[in-house]
Amino acid sequence: MATESARVKEEKLAEKLAKGGKVETLEEMTDEYREHLTHLMMMQADSELAGAFGYVPWIAKSPDIKETLQVAQIVKDEVRHARVMYRLLEGMGVDVDEYYKKHNFNLRVESSDIGTERVADDKRVNIFYYPIETWYDFIMFNFCMDRGAGHQLEDSLHCSYKPWCDAMDGIFKEEAMHMAHGDQWTKKLSENAKTHGELQTALDKWYPRTMNIFGRANSPKNKIYRKLGLKSRDNDEVRQAFAKEVAQKCSEFGLGVPKWTPEEKKMTEEPFIPG
């Protein structure tokens, strides 16, 4: 039998997506779908792994033994998320072993503001190039980035690629636990007059970095993702949902919401994913 023409495939896929159907096999994918899906999943996988590696020193540097276990658990979760995502990518034909050998997921930058630049050719979201230098950074990473990732990943949880949705189910629950860890510590550090100021300083640093991960409003790429069912909201809609939640938490904890001005040059056209 002759191979199905690209056009027929495209029509079938569009019909399926219009009905809210899910893609489950490579055979159903058009080249466009496969390319964008691979890219988005690669961004998530690389971010999960770089995130895990950034946390590693805090297993030993945490404030107490209870936290050592907590951080080790978070590292294990992130490595698991990366592994699950890379396994899906293997199924899409990516040579993950080769890719893993070629990239340095431990790489970090010294600059305090790299805008949206990627400093290496892995696909991590650029916030994962910043080092976590203090326990306040660690907590604010949980508070801001895990929360931002949660908002962003909500779309993947209901996306058109079934194996990704299934994987996201477990990942999402674990990310919620990381965020809860951030919230508990944020409450604790904000209530203490001795730690409140330093916590606010860390928030002022990580909040704008997180606001920059969502990508530009009305981005053409986001429109393609939405057409393919790989996203369901505009970048700015996701960012506003995140900002609203942070504002609520800040008023609860007596923290000031840091200033953030949308600077086009500081935003990627496409958003990242996770934490």
Ligand SMILES: [Fe+2]
């Ligand atoms: Fe994760």
Ligand SMILES: [Fe+2]
């Ligand atoms: Fe996380």
